[in-house]
Amino acid sequence: MSKKKVMTSTGVEVRHKPLGLRIWNNRGHYIMFLPVFIFVLVLSYWPMLGIRYAFMEYKAGTSPTWAGLVHFNRMFSTDAFWRAFKNTLILSTVKLFLTTFASVVVSIFLNEMGNLFAKKTLQTIIYLPHFMSWAVVASIFTLILSPSNTGMLNGMLRDMGILGAQDRNIYFLGTPSMWRTIFYIINIWKETGWGTIIFLATLSGISPELYEAADIDGATRFQKMRYVTLPALANTIITVLILNLAKVMNLFENVFVLYNAAVYDVSDVISTYIYRMTFTVARPDYGYSTAVGLFKSAVGCVLVLICNWASKKTRGRGIV
Amino acid sequence: MAETKAVYHKKKKKVSLFSIVNYIIFIIIGLIILVPMWKVVVDSFNAVGVYQFKLWPSEFTLDGYKVILGEKGLLRPLVNSFVTTIFGTLLGLVLCTLGGYVLIQFDMPGRNLLAYFLLFTMIFSGGMIPEYLVMRRLGLLNSMWILVIKHGINVSNIVLMRNFFEGIPASLFEAAKIDGCSPMGIFTRIVLPLSKAALASIGLMFAVSVWNDYSTVQIYIQSPDQVNFQYKLRVMIMDGDTPPTAYNVAQTTLYNAGIIAAILPFMILYPFLQKYFVKGVNIGAVKE
Numbered sequence: 001m002s003k004k005k006v007m008t009s010t011g012v013e014v015r016h017k018p019l020g021l022r023i024w025n026n027r028g029h030y031i032m033f034l035p036v037f038i039f040v041l042v043l044s045y046w047p048m049l050g051i052r053y054a055f056m057e058y059k060a061g062t063s064p065t066w067a068g069l070v071h072f073n074r075m076f077s078t079d080a081f082w083r084a085f086k087n088t089l090i091l092s093t094v095k096l097f098l099t100t101f102a103s104v105v106v107s108i109f110l111n112e113m114g115n116l117f118a119k120k121t122l123q124t125i126i127y128l129p130h131f132m133s134w135a136v137v138a139s140i141f142t143l144i145l146s147p148s149n150t151g152m153l154n155g156m157l158r159d160m161g162i163l164g165a166q167d168r169n170i171y172f173l174g175t176p177s178m179w180r181t182i183f184y185i186i187n188i189w190k191e192t193g194w195g196t197i198i199f200l201a202t203l204s205g206i207s208p209e210l211y212e213a214a215d216i217d218g219a220t221r222f223q224k225m226r227y228v229t230l231p232a233l234a235n236t237i238i239t240v241l242i243l244n245l246a247k248v249m250n251l252f253e254n255v256f257v258l259y260n261a262a263v264y265d266v267s268d269v270i271s272t273y274i275y276r277m278t279f280t281v282a283r284p285d286y287g288y289s290t291a292v293g294l295f296k297s298a299v300g301c302v303l304v305l306i307c308n309w310a311s312k313k314t315r316g317r318g319i320v
Numbered sequence: 321m322a323e324t325k326a327v328y329h330k331k332k333k334k335v336s337l338f339s340i341v342n343y344i345i346f347i348i349i350g351l352i353i354l355v356p357m358w359k360v361v362v363d364s365f366n367a368v369g370v371y372q373f374k375l376w377p378s379e380f381t382l383d384g385y386k387v388i389l390g391e392k393g394l395l396r397p398l399v400n401s402f403v404t405t406i407f408g409t410l411l412g413l414v415l416c417t418l419g420g421y422v423l424i425q426f427d428m429p430g431r432n433l434l435a436y437f438l439l440f441t442m443i444f445s446g447g448m449i450p451e452y453l454v455m456r457r458l459g460l461l462n463s464m465w466i467l468v469i470k471h472g473i474n475v476s477n478i479v480l481m482r483n484f485f486e487g488i489p490a491s492l493f494e495a496a497k498i499d500g501c502s503p504m505g506i507f508t509r510i511v512l513p514l515s516k517a518a519l520a521s522i523g524l525m526f527a528v529s530v531w532n533d534y535s536t537v538q539i540y541i542q543s544p545d546q547v548n549f550q551y552k553l554r555v556m557i558m559d560g561d562t563p564p565t566a567y568n569v570a571q572t573t574l575y576n577a578g579i580i581a582a583i584l585p586f587m588i589l590y591p592f593l594q595k596y597f598v599k600g601v602n603i604g605a606v607k608e
Contacts, residue, residue, distance in 0.1 A: 029428050143575060150369060155371030189353070304443045
C-alpha cells in the first residue's frame with residue numbers, strides 16, 4: 001500500500017487516492033468541461049479529419065476518391081502557389097519587424113515623457129486603431145487613397161501642384177510598386193500603439209537606481225537610452241519577435257481587405273490564394289485547396305515548434 | 321557647492337530642450353493617428369461628396385446616419401452585429417471560465433491530457449477548406465450564428481483565464497469544499513465573483529473580436545440578411561455594391577457615416593474601460 005506523493009504546482013503535497021475514487025470525486029469537473037470539449041472537438045478536431053481531402057480527388061458536386069499526391073505535385077509546380085508563399089513570408093516578416101521597431105521607438109519616447117497627462121493622452125490615442133476592424137481600417141484608407149475625385153491624397157497632391165491639371169489621379173492601391181509600402185504603413189498605423197503596451201510594462205520595471213547610477217557617471221539622456229533602456233528592452237523585443245514569428249503564416253484578413261486583382265503579384269498570400277481557388281471559381285476543387293491549406297498548416301506548425309523551442313531557450317518558458 | 325549647483329542648472333536646461341522635442345514628437349504621432357479618423361468624422365457630416373481639405377463640414381448634414389438607421393439593407397447588418405456580439409461574448413465567457421476552472425483542478429485525473437487536447441489546436445488546424453466543409457455539414461452556412469459559435473470557443477482565452485484563476489488562493493477552494501460546496505457552487509460563488517476584472521478584460525476581447533470579424537462572414541455567409549455590419553461596410557465601399565444613386569445621399573457621406581457606425585460602440589466604451597482593454601495583454605504576455 002504505497003501511496004504516491006505528488007506536488008501540485010502551488011507546492012501543496014497531495015496524497016493520491018485510488019484513481020477510481022479521484023475520478024468519482026471530480027465528476028462535477030468533467031461535466032463542467034464537457035461543453036468546452038464538445039466545441040473544440042467539433043470545431044477544431046472534426047475539420048482535421050477533412051485533411052484527407054488533400055490526398056483525394058474532390059470537386060464540388062462529386063464524392064471524394066483517393067488520388068495520392070497529385071494535388072501536391074500540381075501545387076509545387078504552380079507559379080501562383082510559390083508567389084503566394086513568397087509573399088506570405090515577405091509581407092509577414094517585414095510587417096513584424098517594422099511594427100516592432102516602431103513600437104520600441106514610440107515606447108521609449110513615451111517612457112521619457114515627464115508630463116503624465118500628456119503621456120496618458122497619447123497612450124489613449126495610439127491604442128485606438130487597434131480596436132478598429134481591418135474592414136474599417138481598409139475602408140478609411142481606401143477612401144483616403146481613392147483614385148476618384150473624393151480621394152484625399154490625390155486631392156492634396158493636386159493642391160500642392162504635384163499632380164498637374166492633365167495628370168490622371170493615382171490609383172495607389174492598384175499600383176504594384178506602391179502596394180507593399182502602403183500595406184506596411186497601414187499596419188504600422190494600426191498596430192504600433194498596441195505593441196507599445198508590452199514594452200512600456202518592461203520599461204516601468206527598470207530600476208531607477210540604474211538611471212541614478214548613470215547620472216552619477218555623467219551620462220547624457222541619449223547615452224542612458226542607449227546603455228540602460230535598450231538593453232533592458234532586448235529580452236522583451238526577442239520575446240515579441242518569437243511570439244509573432246510563430247504566426248507568420250496566418251496572414252489573411254489584412255491582405256484580403258486591401259488587395260485587388262491588379263496587385264496579386266506583390267500581395268497574394270497563401271490564405272487569399274486558397275480563398276480565391278475555392279470561393280471565386282465556378283466549380284471549386286476542394287482537394288487542391290485542402291492540400292494548399294495543409295501545406296500552410298504544416299509550415300505554421302513547424303514555425304510554432306521552432307519558436308517554442310527558441311522561447312524556452314531564451315526566457316525559460318514556451319509559447320503554448 | 322557652487323559647482324554642483326551649476327551642474328544641476330545646466331542639466332535642467334537640457335531637459336527642457338529635450339521635452340520640447342518630445343512634445344513635438346508626441347503631437348506628430350497623435351496627429352498621424354487622429355487626422356485620418358477626424359477626416360472620417362468630418363466627411364460623415366458633410367453633404368459635399370467631393371474632396372476638400374477642411375477640418376469642419378462645409379455643408380452639415382445627418383443624412384448619412386439617417387440612411388444607415390432607415391434603410392433595411394444597412395440596418396439589418398447593424399442589428400446582426402449587435403446580436404452576434406452579445407451572444408458571442410456570453411458564450412465565450414461561459415466556455416472560457418469553465419475551461420479555465422477545470423484546468424486548475426490539480427487533483428483531477430486526465431487534467432494534463434485535457435490541457436494538451438486544447439493546446440494542440442493552437443499549433444495545428446484543419447485549415448480553411450475542411451472547416452468550411454464541416455460548417456456546411458452542420459448546416460451553419462449562411463447563418464449569422466456561425467459568428468457566435470466560431471468566436472465562442474477560443475483556446476488562448478481559456479489559457480488566459482486559467483492563468484488568472486491560478487492566482488486565486490487554493491485555501492479558499494479547500495474551505496468551500498469542507499463546507500460541502502459542489503464544484504459548480506465553488507465556481508459560481510467563489511471563482512467568478514473574484515474574477516470580475518478578468519471577466520471584463522476577456523469579455524471585451526471577445527466582444528471586439530466578434531464585432532470586428534469580417535473574414536468569417538466573407539467565407540461563410542452570403543445571404544444579405546445574415547451578414548454583419550463590417551462585411552456590409554466593406555462590400556459597400558470596396559466592391560461598390562451600393563450604386564451612388566441607391567440612397568438619397570452623397571456616396572462619401574454614406575461611406576464615412578458607415579465607418580463611424582462600425583467603430584462607434586467601442587469608441588464610446590473605450591475611454592471608460594481602457595484599463596480593461598489593456599489588461600488582457602498583460603495577463604497573458606508578461607506573466608512573470
